[in-house]
Amino acid sequence: MDKSLVWIFFSALLINNFTLSYFLGLCPFFGVSGRIATALRLGLATIFVMVITSLCAWLLNTFVLPYAPYLRLISFIVVIASTVQFVEMAIKKLSPGLFRALGIFLPLITTNCAILGLALFQTSKGYGLLAGLVYAVGAGAGFTLALVLMAGLREEAELAKVPAIIRGTALNLIIAGLLSLAFMGFAGLFSSSA
Amino acid sequence: MSAKGHDSGDAAPKGLVLRSGPHLASGMDTPTLMRDVIIALLPLVVAAGYHFGAPALLVLLTATVGSMLTEWLFRRGEGTLLDFSALLTGLILGLTLPPALPLWMALVGALAAVGLGKLAFGGLGFNLFNPALVGRAFLQAAFPTALTTWRPAGRPFFEIPASTFAPPLLSVRAPDALTTATPLSRMKFDHKATDLSSLMWGSVAGSLGETSGLLIIIGGLFLAARRAFDVRIPIAILLSVAALSGAFYLAGPDKYPDPLFMLSSGGLLFGAVYMATDPVTSPLAPRGAWIFGAGIGVLVVLIRLFGGLPEGVMYAILLMNAASPLIERVSQPRPFGRAREGKKDAAS
Numbered sequence: 001m002d003k004s005l006v007w008i009f010f011s012a013l014l015i016n017n018f019t020l021s022y023f024l025g026l027c028p029f030f031g032v033s034g035r036i037a038t039a040l041r042l043g044l045a046t047i048f049v050m051v052i053t054s055l056c057a058w059l060l061n062t063f064v065l066p067y068a069p070y071l072r073l074i075s076f077i078v079v080i081a082s083t084v085q086f087v088e089m090a091i092k093k094l095s096p097g098l099f100r101a102l103g104i105f106l107p108l109i110t111t112n113c114a115i116l117g118l119a120l121f122q123t124s125k126g127y128g129l130l131a132g133l134v135y136a137v138g139a140g141a142g143f144t145l146a147l148v149l150m151a152g153l154r155e156e157a158e159l160a161k162v163p164a165i166i167r168g169t170a171l172n173l174i175i176a177g178l179l180s181l182a183f184m185g186f187a188g189l190f191s192s193s194a
Numbered sequence: 195m196s197a198k199g200h201d202s203g204d205a206a207p208k209g210l211v212l213r214s215g216p217h218l219a220s221g222m223d224t225p226t227l228m229r230d231v232i233i234a235l236l237p238l239v240v241a242a243g244y245h246f247g248a249p250a251l252l253v254l255l256t257a258t259v260g261s262m263l264t265e266w267l268f269r270r271g272e273g274t275l276l277d278f279s280a281l282l283t284g285l286i287l288g289l290t291l292p293p294a295l296p297l298w299m300a301l302v303g304a305l306a307a308v309g310l311g312k313l314a315f316g317g318l319g320f321n322l323f324n325p326a327l328v329g330r331a332f333l334q335a336a337f338p339t340a341l342t343t344w345r346p347a348g349r350p351f352f353e354i355p356a357s358t359f360a361p362p363l364l365s366v367r368a369p370d371a372l373t374t375a376t377p378l379s380r381m382k383f384d385h386k387a388t389d390l391s392s393l394m395w396g397s398v399a400g401s402l403g404e405t406s407g408l409l410i411i412i413g414g415l416f417l418a419a420r421r422a423f424d425v426r427i428p429i430a431i432l433l434s435v436a437a438l439s440g441a442f443y444l445a446g447p448d449k450y451p452d453p454l455f456m457l458s459s460g461g462l463l464f465g466a467v468y469m470a471t472d473p474v475t476s477p478l479a480p481r482g483a484w485i486f487g488a489g490i491g492v493l494v495v496l497i498r499l500f501g502g503l504p505e506g507v508m509y510a511i512l513l514m515n516a517a518s519p520l521i522e523r524v525s526q527p528r529p530f531g532r533a534r535e536g537k538k539d540a541a542s
Binding site (some may be wrong): 036148149152153155156157159160161162163166171174175178179181182183184185186187188189190 | 310311313314315316317320322323328331332334335493496497500501502503506508509510512513515516517518519520523
């Protein structure tokens with residue numbers, strides 16, 4: 001039990017990284033990875049939303065959806081949207097600077113497919129409450145890790161004499177691809193011992 | 195040694211030359227550095243030919259010519275071919291490939307290495323990842339079987355396996371009976387160790403340049419004596435691998451390989467000396483170099499002992515290349531005369 005929780009965490013963090021292996025949540029991945037500080041904070045906000053979503057998804061799965069399975073998608077989306085609203089209000093109140101820096105990408109966490117993906121994966125893998133929470137923290141931390149690494153690389157690439165034809169999105173896609181290539185090294189990690 | 199800096203002022207008055215620092219010239223410029231590394235690699239090329247015969251030399255030639263061709267194709271008339279960097283990238287890429295690799299794949303790897311790994315970022319000095327490793331990882335993702343098919347060492351020199359001249363993009367692979375396992379996969383999947391002397395001499399299966407441990411160590415000492423790289427990085431890699439795998443070995447000697455085997459097998463020595471030390475993709479500050487090397491060591495041990503792959507040096511270096519800007523940021527040395535963080539009052 002203990003060991004499998006560790007495995008769930010590292011699996012979501014590195015091996016099946018939502019961004020670099022499943023290619024989920026790419027809009028904020030490219031949108032907010034321009035600066036390391038902003039990337040880190042968006043990552044933390046995403047972890048928070050993921051944990052709440054995981055908790056609510058477990059509640060829904062346990063108490064509501066057995067009676068009304070057709071409500072799954074719509075109820076998940078409602079939960080995510082309201083969590084994001086809550087985070088938005090909290091950040092606006094606590095850190096107006098960050099609120100401006102995140103801009104449109106904060107409400108866009110709502111439509112971040114990584115979060116809906118988390119709720120759906122958690123359901124299809126049959127994780128319980130604790131496993132689901134660990135999975136959410138791992139997935140969120142993995143998203144944050146990818147985002148911060150990407151931000152660091154992009155800040156470095158800003159100083160480079162990138163050919164005009166590749167500058168911008170094309171270069172970012174190339175960097176993301178190379179990063180994903182590097183993450184392939186984690187394939188199969190801990191699978192024999194878990 | 196990177197291409198940054200060194201702009202002579204165009205708008206300065208006549209007779210006055212404005213230059214930005216550094217003002218002390220060490221005599222070590224990019225072509226000299228590249229040439230030193232190439233000299234240190236030549237014994238490995240000879241060893242590859244000795245152990246793996248003509249097909250190995252063909253792979254090396256293809257990768258090197260492919261890299262230079264790519265550089266020439268995208269950078270015609272800029273003279274960047276003459277700084278030897280494309281040649282070096284091709285040589286290192288070739289030395290990380292298996293001996294019987296189809297030549298067209300080596301060419302694709304060279305194209306990916308120089309095109310995607312280097313020129314897309316603006317050329318020498320701007321690449322975020324080690325170009326040779328980008329090419330290698332690209333090939334590993336695209337052709338996993340070919341990249342893990344190992345021809346044994348010590349075959350007749352002129353014996354060319356069918357796979358070498360395999361036509362591109364066709365999957366008709368002639369059955370090649372002459373394959374074997376590398377010491378690392380033998381250890382991982384069969385728990386069989388390989389003795390140290392053959393690991394040092396190089397008569398084991400593996401990528402072209404990674405098998406002769408002794409020659410790599412000699413090349414590394416030569417480069418260290420020439421001050422061609424930051425010795426902290428290879429030292430940190432070797433120390434962290436030794437410490438971590440030593441701890442695992444003490445905890446379970448029958449389950450985990452001993453540290454000496456971990457250090458001398460696979461691409462660890464080659465990666466530590468020739469790839470992790472690339473000054474463009476590793477942190478420059480001393481503290482950063484230690485962190486960078488130790489991170490590579492830890493990742494190598496993790497991937498080798500617990501991962502699905504027998505070897506993880508390539509991925510470990512690529513991952514730390516990715517983390518390098520972040521490491522650089524936290525490891526900036528304190529400028530002389532400036533107060534430590536948290537003690538700002540003392541200075542003012």
